[in-house]
Amino acid sequence: MHLQALEAALQSRAVRADGARLAALLADEFVEFGSSGQVWTRAATLADLPAEHFCPRSISDFQARWLAGDVAFVTYRSVRHASGALPAAASLRSSLWKWRDGRWQMAFHQGTPVAV
Numbered sequence: 017m018h019l020q021a022l023e024a025a026l027q028s029r030a031v032r033a034d035g036a037r038l039a040a041l042l043a044d045e046f047v048e049f050g051s052s053g054q055v056w057t058r059a060a061t062l063a064d065l066p067a068e069h070f071c072p073r074s075i076s077d078f079q080a081r082w083l084a085g086d087v088a089f090v091t092y093r094s095v096r097h098a099s100g101a102l103p104a105a106a107s108l109r110s111s112l113w114k115w116r117d118g119r120w121q122m123a124f125h126q127g128t129p130v131a132v
Contacts, residue, residue, distance in 0.1 A: 043121040051127030071099035086115035
């Protein structure tokens with residue numbers, strides 16, 4: 017499914033490090049409730065994500081539900097694999113995607129920590 021590919025892209029090093037690609041995927045009103053408890057706006061995400069210490073991630077248990085013809089709600093489990101001093105971590109993820117201007121954009125995202 018296309019939305020699963022977009023979620024995977026947002027977890028990839030190539031997209032996370034590319035401000036233009038991030039900007040195309042995040043809606044102007046984007047907000048994230050991170051698994052760390054921090055709230056991220058679009059501006060903060062675009063400023064901070066390209067400079068993060070990247071850790072590989074994987075997605076499982078992906079599901080998409082249509083809320084309207086142009087709005088989808090997706091859920092999945094994400095695992096951040098251990099990298100350097102950062103241990104592995106898992107979270108349940110949910111995103112709200114909207115179809116705008118001929119492309120999907122993420123308007124909301126939330127991560128809830130769970131046991132690895």
